[in-house]
Amino acid sequence: MRNGLTLTRLILREVQRAKLNTALCLFTVMAATALLVAMVAIGRASVDATRIMMKQMGFNLLITPQDVDPARYQALDFQKGDMPEDYVQRLASSTALAQHFVGKLQKTTQVDGCTVVLTGVLPEVPKVGTQMQPMPTAFVIAEGEVKVAYAAARALGLQAGARMTIMGKTFVVNEILTEVGVIPEDIRIYAHLHDVQALLERPGRINAIDALACYCPVDVKDVVAALRQTVEGVLPDVNVQPYHSILLARQQQRVMVYRLELAALAIVMAGSAIAIWGLTYLNVRNRRREIGVLRALGVPDSRIAALFIGKILAYSLAGAIAGSALGTLAGNCFNVTGGSASFPPAVLAALIAATPLAATMFGLPPIVSGLLQEPTEVLEEGES
Amino acid sequence: MIRFENVSKHFRKGTEVIRALDAVSIEVPQGALALVRGPSGSGKTTVINLAAGLARPTAGRITIAGETLNDLPPRKRTALRAQRVALVFQMFHLVPYLNALENVLLPTLASPSDDPLDRAKRLLEDLGLSHRASHFPAELSAGERQRCAVARALFNRPSVILADEPTGNLDAESAAHVLQAFDVARADGATVFLVSHQHLDAITPDKEFSLKNGVLQA
Numbered sequence: 001m002r003n004g005l006t007l008t009r010l011i012l013r014e015v016q017r018a019k020l021n022t023a024l025c026l027f028t029v030m031a032a033t034a035l036l037v038a039m040v041a042i043g044r045a046s047v048d049a050t051r052i053m054m055k056q057m058g059f060n061l062l063i064t065p066q067d068v069d070p071a072r073y074q075a076l077d078f079q080k081g082d083m084p085e086d087y088v089q090r091l092a093s094s095t096a097l098a099q100h101f102v103g104k105l106q107k108t109t110q111v112d113g114c115t116v117v118l119t120g121v122l123p124e125v126p127k128v129g130t131q132m133q134p135m136p137t138a139f140v141i142a143e144g145e146v147k148v149a150y151a152a153a154r155a156l157g158l159q160a161g162a163r164m165t166i167m168g169k170t171f172v173v174n175e176i177l178t179e180v181g182v183i184p185e186d187i188r189i190y191a192h193l194h195d196v197q198a199l200l201e202r203p204g205r206i207n208a209i210d211a212l213a214c215y216c217p218v219d220v221k222d223v224v225a226a227l228r229q230t231v232e233g234v235l236p237d238v239n240v241q242p243y244h245s246i247l248l249a250r251q252q253q254r255v256m257v258y259r260l261e262l263a264a265l266a267i268v269m270a271g272s273a274i275a276i277w278g279l280t281y282l283n284v285r286n287r288r289r290e291i292g293v294l295r296a297l298g299v300p301d302s303r304i305a306a307l308f309i310g311k312i313l314a315y316s317l318a319g320a321i322a323g324s325a326l327g328t329l330a331g332n333c334f335n336v337t338g339g340s341a342s343f344p345p346a347v348l349a350a351l352i353a354a355t356p357l358a359a360t361m362f363g364l365p366p367i368v369s370g371l372l373q374e375p376t377e378v379l380e381e382g383e384s
Numbered sequence: 385m386i387r388f389e390n391v392s393k394h395f396r397k398g399t400e401v402i403r404a405l406d407a408v409s410i411e412v413p414q415g416a417l418a419l420v421r422g423p424s425g426s427g428k429t430t431v432i433n434l435a436a437g438l439a440r441p442t443a444g445r446i447t448i449a450g451e452t453l454n455d456l457p458p459r460k461r462t463a464l465r466a467q468r469v470a471l472v473f474q475m476f477h478l479v480p481y482l483n484a485l486e487n488v489l490l491p492t493l494a495s496p497s498d499d500p501l502d503r504a505k506r507l508l509e510d511l512g513l514s515h516r517a518s519h520f521p522a523e524l525s526a527g528e529r530q531r532c533a534v535a536r537a538l539f540n541r542p543s544v545i546l547a548d549e550p551t552g553n554l555d556a557e558s559a560a561h562v563l564q565a566f567d568v569a570r571a572d573g574a575t576v577f578l579v580s581h582q583h584l585d586a587i588t589p590d591k592e593f594s595l596k597n598g599v600l601q602a
Contacts, residue, residue: 016481293478297493297494
């Protein structure tokens with residue numbers, strides 16, 4: 001105070017005096033921020049949980065050579081058409097909207113009188129530059145070994161560790177897979193891609209790529225068309241066949257959460273705007289004589305406005321920090337989705353920085369209105 | 385110096401025109417103490433508001449502290465009040481959440497001052513309020529509040545002091561204290577312009593005017 005009164009001192013003094021108004025303002029911002037952070041965190045957790053569930057459901061995109069008839073493919077006729085093995089790597093290095101890739105060479109064949117689908121696979125190739133957990137349905141198989149699907153193993157009477165001969169070559173049964181409940185998955189015999197290529201005399205060739213499209217922007221209207229476009233942009237001579245139900249369910253859930261976040265943002269912003277407007281209006285109204293006195297003393301309007309804006313900035317910054325912490329805690333406490341309820345730190349920092357600006361915007365109309373009042377009218381009011 | 389030349393202030397209330405001031409001409413030389421007397425509703429507060437530049441006249445010309453208010457934009461009128469013109473109100477208008485010392489320091493928000501703390505303390509001491517420096521307005525008597533308001537008005541060493549019924553809410557003893565402070569300010573070269581509905585025995589004005597229904601009486 002040695003150099004006179006400062007705006008900061010005046011703001012602090014007013015905050016000390018108007019405890020209820022300040023507490024309500026702080027609570028409003030804190031509650032709004034906490035609500036927003038918690039809702040977004042839980043929304044993201046649900047997206048994450050869906051991602052895990054969908055991943056367990058398997059690949060949602062089948063990429064075949066262009067001349068393959070989808071109907072024959074569904075009938076397990078894999079005779080026609082193949083493509084280079086390095087297509088997998090090309091897709092993984094591209095900007096296509098898919099993430100996990102497994103190249104396959106498959107053929108329906110007879111083993112000891114049973115129909116099986118011999119499937120040669122390489123370990124899953126993740127999108128280049130990412131470090132993703134491989135799909136639970138993707139296998140790593142050593143050369144000379146096989147994994148036998150449930151129905152095929154039962155029909156052939158196989159156990160893990162047994163030996164079996166396929167097209168004249170002997171393999172060790174590494175694992176009997178659990179029942180999936182669908183054909184052809186339950187009649188597959190998985191072997192290393194290079195073993196199958198050798199058996200079928202098609203070295204360096206594959207006839208299908210399984211892929212998982214797990215990232216598609218929410219503003220894409222037709223996700224199937226978008227996926228086809230990006231994949232065919234990299235590999236023009238392929239067919240992209242989506243498993244619609246899996247693919248669309250995931251995309252719809254992502255869009256729904258995005259819309260839910262927008263709705264939450266709109267509701268929270270509208271509620272906060274009304275509350276801050278009202279509380280600032282009351283604060284300005286209660287202090288209109290003070291405004292009149294300051295103007296009579298020759299304090300410029302900009303400095304008077306700074307008194308109110310300074311208060312808004314102070315409580316909204318404190319409210320945003322406290323609300324973010326509270327919202328993160330609440331998001332984790334009330335996360336019923338099973339996914340990870342995290343809020344990106346950069347977005348949280350942006351939210352904390354943007355909150356005081358938004359609060360100032362909401363509080364500005366009553367401040368301006370207070371400054372526009374005639375000082376001569378309020379100065380004729382009662383004693384202080 | 386304060387000069388009103390044929391100053392009128394009219395308000396419109398619905399279809400009715402209220403003539404708060406009508407062709408008033410006043411001249412108070414620098415360093416003089418002037419008193420404008422008149423009953424309630426005679427236009428005294430309007431004179432103060434116009435002289436302070438808080439309101440604009442409907443007609444006429446106002447010159448205060450060497451500046452013609454008619455020509456000044458709002459920003460310059462605000463600066464004039466911050467540096468050269470001070471106001472004292474009947475209702476004191478202290479800021480309720482600031483103590484007496486802080487209220488006296490309030491003008492530093494408008495314009496910086498040398499050694500403000502020493503100046504504020506000295507003013508409170510001169511006005512017999514040094515023991516009340518840390519008290520809030522609600523803890524002060526009416527007389528003490530008005531003396532605090534006078535200390536605030538004197539803080540920037542104004543060349544013009546405008547006081548609207550400064551003793552209207554005070555007992556005789558408190559009123560004498562306040563008027564004595566104005567007398568000291570006049571002795572220091574300030575022009576003091578008081579409006580009051582009553583005769584002020586404690587001072588001898590250099591000039592006295594009478595207002596009735598917005599018209600200056602002969």
